Amino acid sequence: MSAAIVDPHTERAVPDQGFLSRATAWICAVGGALGLLAALILIVEKINLLADPDYVPSCSINPILSCGSVMVTPQAEAFGIPNPLIGVAGFTVVATIGVVLLAGARLPTWFWLGLQAGATFGVVFVHWLIYQSLYVIGALCPYCMLVWTVTIPIFLYVTLRTLRQHGGALPGPVRRVAAVAGTYHSLILTGWYAIILLAILNRFWSYWITLI
16 A cells, blocks of 8 residues: 555645554654653663762763763753653653554544644754753763654654644645655654754764764
8 A cells, every 4th residue: 555645735745644643653652662761761860860979870971972961950950850750751641642553542633732732842842952952061961862862753743643634724835835744754854863963063073073
């Protein structure tokens, strides 16, 4: 069965609803599980650091890849609680939704809109953290980077599914943009990662070059 259909409004080949549903389910299940694992590890590392200020977290590898440097900053508790606690709550929900979808459950529209709102908050928060890590803190947390890595596709595919599900109600220009995004979803994801990677390379180039 083809994984794409032609949108009569845009005449573009776009992924069919079945493909987007399966892709979203797998990404939520796997991405949510990986994000949850990273958040749990960060909580353990945070507890160890609180118990012993001299503790060196397992993810503190060098001056740039240094969880310890990130954990002691205000940005690590953006809402007054450790960020990993937010991650545990959010990724548990996302992973559970993914598993439920893989089991064949059909979720109501309001549920999907709630997931969309949560995914949007997550991706905005993650990009704020990326900016803070690169240009304010000046250090990277490998486990945090895993969270970044899974949050982006979760947002992307939940959004693509939402747009595809409710495409008929969208204005023409928005529908055309959604069709293009659906057609080139893998390219968008790759480009998104590439931009972040280039920002990391550029920001810390003076250090990376010493490793060559």
